Amino acid sequence: MTASHCPYCALQCAQTLTAHAPDGVAVTARVFPTNRGGMCQKGWTSGSVLTATDRLRTPLVRGTDGELHAATWDDALDLVASRIAALQAESGPDTIAVFGGGGLTNEKAYALGKFARTVLRTRFIDYNGRFCMASAAAGANRTLGVDRGLPFPLADLGGAQAVLLLGSNLAETMPPAVQHLAGVRARGGLVVVDPRRSATASLTADGAGLHVQPVPGTDLALLLGLAHVVLADGLADTDYLAARTTGLEELRRSAATWWPERTELVTGVDVPTLRRLAHLLAAASPSRGGSGAYVLTGRGVEQSSQGTATVTAAINLSLLLGLPGRVGSGYGAITGQGNGQGGREHGQKSDQLPGYRSIEDDAARAHVARVWGVDPMTIPRSGVPAVELLRRLGTDGGPRALLVHGSNVVVSAPAARGVRDRLAALDLLVVCDFLPSETALLADVVLPVTQWAEEEGTMTSLEGRVLRRRRAIAPPPGVRSELEVVADLARRLGSTVAFPTEPAVVFDELARASAGGRADYSGLSHARLDVEDDLFWPVPAASDGAASHPGTPRLFLDAFPWPDGRARLVPVQHVGPTEDVHPGAPTYLVTGRVLAHYQSGAQTRRVAELVASAPEPLLEIHPLLADLLDVEPGDLVRLTTPRGTAVARAHLTTDVRPDTVFLPFHWSGAGSANRLTTDATDPISGMPEFKVCAVEVARWEGSVDVLDDESLLDELGVGATAAGVGAVG
Ligand SMILES: Nc1nc2c(c(=O)[nH]1)N[C@H]1C(S)=C(S)[C@@H](COP(=O)(O)OP(=O)(O)OC[C@H]3O[C@@H](n4cnc5c(=O)[nH]c(N)nc54)[C@H](O)[C@@H]3O)O[C@H]1N2
Numbered sequence: 102m103t104a105s106h107c108p109y110c111a112l113q114c115a116q117t118l119t120a121h122a123p124d125g126v127a128v129t130a131r132v133f134p135t136n137r138g139g140m141c142q143k144g145w146t147s148g149s150v151l152t153a154t155d156r157l158r159t160p161l162v163r164g165t166d167g168e169l170h171a172a173t174w175d176d177a178l179d180l181v182a183s184r185i186a187a188l189q190a191e192s193g194p195d196t197i198a199v200f201g202g203g204g205l206t207n208e209k210a211y212a213l214g215k216f217a218r219t220v221l222r223t224r225f226i227d228y229n230g231r232f233c234m235a236s237a238a239a240g241a242n243r244t245l246g247v248d249r250g251l252p253f254p255l256a257d258l259g260g261a262q263a264v265l266l267l268g269s270n271l272a273e274t275m276p277p278a279v280q281h282l283a284g285v286r287a288r289g290g291l292v293v294v295d296p297r298r299s300a301t302a303s304l305t306a307d308g309a310g311l312h313v314q315p316v317p318g319t320d321l322a323l324l325l326g327l328a329h330v331v332l333a334d335g336l337a338d339t340d341y342l343a344a345r346t347t348g349l350e351e352l353r354r355s356a357a358t359w360w361p362e363r364t365e366l367v368t369g370v371d372v373p374t375l376r377r378l379a380h381l382l383a384a385a386s387p388s389r390g391g392s393g394a395y396v397l398t399g400r401g402v403e404q405s406s407q408g409t410a411t412v413t414a415a416i417n418l419s420l421l422l423g424l425p426g427r428v429g430s431g432y433g434a435i436t437g438q439g440n441g442q443g444g445r446e447h448g449q450k451s452d453q454l455p456g457y458r459s460i461e462d463d464a465a466r467a468h469v470a471r472v473w474g475v476d477p478m479t480i481p482r483s484g485v486p487a488v489e490l491l492r493r494l495g496t497d498g499g500p501r502a503l504l505v506h507g508s509n510v511v512v513s514a515p516a517a518r519g520v521r522d523r524l525a526a527l528d529l530l531v532v533c534d535f536l537p538s539e540t541a542l543l544a545d546v547v548l549p550v551t552q553w554a555e556e557e558g559t560m561t562s563l564e565g566r567v568l569r570r571r572r573a574i575a576p577p578p579g580v581r582s583e584l585e586v587v588a589d590l591a592r593r594l595g596s597t598v599a600f601p602t603e604p605a606v607v608f609d610e611l612a613r614a615s616a617g618g619r620a621d622y623s624g625l626s627h628a629r630l631d632v633e634d635d636l637f638w639p640v641p642a643a644s645d646g647a648a649s650h651p652g653t654p655r656l657f658l659d660a661f662p663w664p665d666g667r668a669r670l671v672p673v674q675h676v677g678p679t680e681d682v683h684p685g686a687p688t689y690l691v692t693g694r695v696l697a698h699y700q701s702g703a704q705t706r707r708v709a710e711l712v713a714s715a716p717e718p719l720l721e722i723h724p725l726l727a728d729l730l731d732v733e734p735g736d737l738v739r740l741t742t743p744r745g746t747a748v749a750r751a752h753l754t755t756d757v758r759p760d761t762v763f764l765p766f767h768w769s770g771a772g773s774a775n776r777l778t779t780d781a782t783d784p785i786s787g788m789p790e791f792k793v794c795a796v797e798v799a800r801w802e803g804s805v806d807v808l809d810d811e812s813l814l815d816e817l818g819v820g821a822t823a824a825g826v827g828a829v830g
């Protein structure tokens with residue numbers, strides 16, 4: 102029996118894995134402070150992905166016939182190395198791009214960043230965390246001074262009197278976490294802001310709290326309106342603001358014009374609700390004798406062209422109420438991917454070196470260069486964020502090759518038809534995966550890697566707690582760990598930089614590289630984590646003879662990590678989504694998740710139980726809108742945006758606003774949501790606007806297989822054109 106954690110989301114539910122023949126594991130839930138013995142459907146069935154019938158077990162290389170064929174590791178790696186060398190000889194180091202993932206262990210993410218900077222010497226590395234956590238990170242960094250999703254243990258929520266949950270559907274995206282909301286529901290203080298009556302919004306029923314249903318993309322106005330009421334009604338924590346923050350006057354001016362009536366006009370949230378909400382939150386603040394309040398954000402407000410500003414406004418509100426840095430209160434962003442937190446700390450982000458250091462900071466470059474044994478001058482400078490990186494692929498002067506590690510971009514990236522065109526324009530696409538994802542199937546070379554229960558490593562959870570992933574079974578013959586792949590390629594490319602392949606050794610190096618950085622892991626090792634599972638970063642190394650550092654469950658108790666120790670209130674303004682509804686596209690399209698599937702669905706669409714509970718993407722549409730469009734339950738509906746067309750089956754429900762439809766993004770094929778989404782991004786974080794665009798909705802008269810038939814739509818001339826990328830209306 103092996104103690105480990107779930108392969109999927111950032112809650113990292115604790116599991117016990119028991120090996121059973123052939124090549125499988127039985128998975129049971131283990132009691133842990135976050136999941137308290139719970140798991141969701143995906144966790145319970147996670148073992149079946151190990152034995153998926155189409156599991157990749159051998160490298161594949163595309164032949165002259167255009168098909169993928171089995172190849173030996175030597176042949177596949179030789180080919181990749183020789184193509185990289187030839188392309189770089191012709192077009193320079195930046196001609197190779199790397200795309201990482203927030204599902205990679207800390208060790209893999211670190212090795213990938215090091216490989217890009219020291220072997221490829223390309224500045225073009227970024228990762229799918231740009232789709233996920235970038236706005237939360239940017240917002241927290243510029244106000245609180247550091248980005249650790251939850252700067253407190255999740256279980257702290259239990260004592261709260263109020264929790265404001267903005268754009269998070271926790272009940273479907275991290276079901277076991279709902280246990281931590283039992284206390285606040287009993288106190289009537291759970292507030293969920295979501296244009297849909299999601300499973301989480303439904304938790305506010307029966308006196309447990311309040312569901313606020315604004316116009317999609319207007320949360321920033323709502324938060325400015327709340328700040329206005331807090332200031333106007335004298336609800337702010339003035340002692341805290343004076344002692345612990347700067348920037349109050351600028352903030353006051355920025356909120357001054359958001360009087361409640363104006364806020365109502367923009368958001369649709371009426372004035373009494375707005376006032377009630379502000380007073381409910383203020384009453385829960387310790388400064389007014391409450392037992393504590395939290396403001397939490399999810400992708401619903403962050404995946405927006407004003408995501409950073411919205412997170413900033415959420416943090417401003419929490420600071421006005423005196424919450425961050427007080428035990429039992431605070432602000433947090435709910436990290437998504439399994440290692441979404443660690444994945445954004447150790448150097449696979451375009452502007453970053455390990456330990457959450459900036460790649461533009463000369464002292465950081467010198468420190469990391471020493472650990473890597475390279476000249477700091479050879480470390481490239483910042484690259485570009487993921488969406489921009491994908492846009493440049495195969496263009497004049499753009500990268501000619503892409504290495505993908507842990508992302509299925511043709512399903513999950515915004516305006517994905519255009520991404521497919523960009524991949525097709527490359528000279529070389531290499532995908533590392535354990536499954537033939539839609540992206541892997543487009544590659545020139547596919548390298549099969551180990552997964553979760555077959556490997557050692559560490560993951561950093563949504564709380565900033567560093568956890569051990571442990572090997573329970575041997576990987577199938579023919580697959581290699583990503584650490585080996587990176588080391589093999591480095592050697593073939595003639596690098597003299599060391600690439601250890603033992604995860605514990607890689608971790609020790611990562612720990613040294615992170616020393617003194619914001620995310621300091623230098624006091625950690627696999628050996629220590631094997632006996633202590635309650636270590637939250639920063640955990641600096643102890644000086645000689647001193648006791649080891651106990652970790653930092655709660656940040657900001659004494660100070661914010663700015664030179665003056667004070668948090669920054671940063672004024673922001675509401676502009677609205679890049680694409681508003683208009684006569685040609687009068688409905689908002691909102692995208693997101695359902696319980697049974699994970700992300701691009703590459704893993705969960707291969708699990709029979711999960712496919713049975715959610716076999717295809719269903720379009721949530723209000724009966725009033727359906728009636729207007731003559732759509733009956735179960736009818737096929739056509740959705741059109743300037744990026745393309747999708748077809749999905751209608752699910753009539755009053756849970757969505759009549760002006761809004763909701764489509765989950767877990768599928769490829771004609772029903773794939775990212776055929777429609779805009780690739781407009783937040784100017785600060787580079788995060789795409791997945792959550793809101795304008796769509797034309799109509800009954801679809803033809804027949805189409807929503808899980809397939811992408812080509813049919815293209816043939817009918819309703820797919821995206823090559824101009825789809827960047828063609829935002
Ligand atoms: N089942 C499942 N669980 C997952 C994942 C998964 O794919 N499937 N993925 C994991 C990952 S990587 C992530 S990032 C998290 C994401 O977890 P969440 O953030 O909870 O997930 P989403 O469904 O993307 O979005 C949350 C809610 O935002 C709402 N929303 C849309 N537009 C707006 C808006 O303009 N304003 C507001 N206030 N709300 C809006 C949607 O209606 C939706 O209910 O989940 C993690 N857990």
Ligand SMILES: Nc1nc2c(c(=O)[nH]1)N[C@H]1C(S)=C(S)[C@@H](COP(=O)(O)OP(=O)(O)OC[C@H]3O[C@@H](n4cnc5c(=O)[nH]c(N)nc54)[C@H](O)[C@@H]3O)O[C@H]1N2
Pocket residue numbers: 202203204205206229230232233234400404437438505506507508509510512513514515533534535536538550552583692693694699700701702703704766774775778791792
């Ligand atoms: N419309 C819309 N689109 C969205 C979102 C949305 O809300 N709406 N949400 C966005 C968000 S928050 C996210 S996080 C992205 C995620 O979307 P993706 O980046 O596509 O993430 P996954 O589907 O998890 O893809 C992971 C792939 O990597 C493989 N994999 C898993 N672990 C490993 C590993 O250790 N090594 C390697 N080499 N491969 C591995 C899996 O088999 C799978 O094929 O989707 C984004 N796309």
Ligand code: SF4
Pocket residue numbers: 107108109110111112113114136139140141142143144145274275276277
């Ligand atoms: S909530 Fe997340 S970590 Fe827990 S079992 Fe489900 S997918 Fe796994």
Ligand SMILES: [Mo]
Pocket residue numbers: 232233234437438
């Ligand atoms: Mo995510």
